[in-house]
Amino acid sequence: MLTVDQARDWLLQRARPLTTTETVPLLQALGRILATPLLSSQDVPPHDNSAMDGYAVRCADGSGPLPVSQRIPAGTQPAALQAGSVARIFTGAPIPAGADGVVMQEMAELQPDGQVAFSQSPRPGQNIRRAGEDIRCGSEVLSAGQQLSAAHLGLAASIGVAELTVFRPLRVAVFFTGDELVEPGQTLAAGQIYNSNRYWLVPELMRLGCEVTDLGIVPDSLSRTREILQDAAALADVIMTCGGVSVGEEDHVKAAVEAEGSLDLWKIAIKPGKPLASGRVGQAGFVGLPGNPVSGFVTYQVLVKPYLQRCAGLLADCGVAVQHYPAGFVWDRPDSRREEFLRVKLLQQDGQWQLQPYPNQGSGVLTSCAWADGLVRLAVGQQVRPGDLLGLLPIGRCGN
């Protein structure tokens, strides 16, 4: 058996990151992966400007009273400040030539004759934001290989960038095998089960930003499975399926992938989980998740999602910052051969957040995954006592 870390490393090494890029408008770049570093072609702020509503002054002129020679709202281009006068100025407005400080309005008194006096002598540079103080022209604003968030797009806009060069979306084709599978909405005959894998896997891939081709349920036949693999390899970067890759006798996926390409079947010391298939069909990568939905879901989160992110062009690991919380439970039946990934929830107990496991960790249905906030990784043989600090691998949810 491979350890989880070995399997993860192996998959990451086999990932073939996208190289094709495209240029998209900012508002279409959310969640996309930046292909080239973004350098600023300008200073931000572009010019010295006022940090306050107040008065732009020549500090040498002292605390006044002084006449107001101009008014500078944001968005205007001021004339040079006449010596012996001040300029009414607003936050963000450019500092007029000749001025070397801004007095905030709270420190200024407008006198009946229209002149302004200050309660303190102004100091050179005060309340001025300097050109380039936030972003210097030529500096790297966003690095390549990161997934673009809303704040990234706002930042790009602030240096005048209207479009970004990103990798094209990763194309993933999925299909499902098993004569016992039925689509939801239909009635189950005896011995049939619903194809639940399709309905968590496709949304997970969508959330990752993949372009998903959903080839549905494929009849359990070698020739049909081979045809589907050929079709999928022609259009996708990665082909994924659930089930059909364990030692069961009714599976044709294994034989079909071996006939059309190459396949490694791994036994991984992961619970839930264990079998994972990885290979290639033509130019496409192939990943076969275990057919049990909980095993497939956990294997996807722990091993396959990082592989897909690497394929998509992501350079940094996403969400590697594992959070640690105290356990609110006892775990005294550790697995002696496999690392275990418990589905857990964060619950508040006496004002403190604690991890609680889903009661039925052995189930084959997704109740535990739908309920959980994330996964806790237990080492082989690891017991848990209340208060033990455990790392939490979050399962993404809720637009956060």
Place this chain on the structure above:
Amino acid sequence: MLTVDQARDWLLQRARPLTTTETVPLLQALGRILATPLLSSQDVPPHDNSAMDGYAVRCADGSGPLPVSQRIPAGTQPAALQAGSVARIFTGAPIPAGADGVVMQEMAELQPDGQVAFSQSPRPGQNIRRAGEDIRCGSEVLSAGQQLSAAHLGLAASIGVAELTVFRPLRVAVFFTGDELVEPGQTLAAGQIYNSNRYWLVPELMRLGCEVTDLGIVPDSLSRTREILQDAAALADVIMTCGGVSVGEEDHVKAAVEAEGSLDLWKIAIKPGKPLASGRVGQAGFVGLPGNPVSGFVTYQVLVKPYLQRCAGLLADCGVAVQHYPAGFVWDRPDSRREEFLRVKLLQQDGQWQLQPYPNQGSGVLTSCAWADGLVRLAVGQQVRPGDLLGLLPIGRCGN
């Protein structure tokens, strides 16, 4: 000044949650908010089935050798098990009538005459998954008011549900004011700045699942702003803007909202931030964020996002489980009047995750927000020493 909690409660109380629902296919329900609880109309598993590849037996028949009277792959409907025989059975396949246990194949020996002997006497119930063991018919599988994740959809599929009743998307109209604003891609004249607020706000709203109407930059005129508000109120549940609601003299948004509806201007003890406008125009809610992009971004994350989620029909708070990490920094210049939200990153130091603040917390550009993993909330006057545990409010990123 209102405290952050007061402002948040006030906004939440003013939220008018959506009531209009629609029924959508599972694969279109990702990220939508469930409007009615989902009850299971069936048992899962639907019938007793085998937890193993092996042999279904009548335990009273003992450890054999016994003839194999049938073969039951998953997806088939077995005949009753003849007394004095066993059935070859595979994982997930239905238990034939009369059988009361499954012996895993590792404990069975197939003899030359085709009969099977077991190394131990089978015990009643062993390796059988009972009907309804995972989900009982009639039980609540998903509760109303939760945002649907991939696992939720997989779970719904596993009980045969093909579509879900969700709230329609929240409609949000946004516009931006200020004659100094220029769209990225154009050249800045002196005194102009790029409209960066549009490019973080619209994506944040998209990520939340809102239907966004982007009305762009509105000229600084009262009559034009009133027209835009009328248009927006006719089509949106919530109208949002950035800027134009502080004490500055060049703003018409305040007067326009007051003329077309009602407006409260709040000063909130939040840094960055402070001004926030909340009101109504016709049937639509109105929220005016501060115009400084960092202030707007932080105010959005802390106060406005929960309000929008409540409007959209979300019942539970999202991401309320604040994660705590040790500070890797000193903060000895606390604000004496406002709670402060530092933009921080999780960085690993000597194998431990620590929070580090962005060096320039005072900047008006989004560099700190684009760099950060989240926000740390400091109480009024709170100092920080290395190792202090601080709560982290994550800023969503990376499809997690």
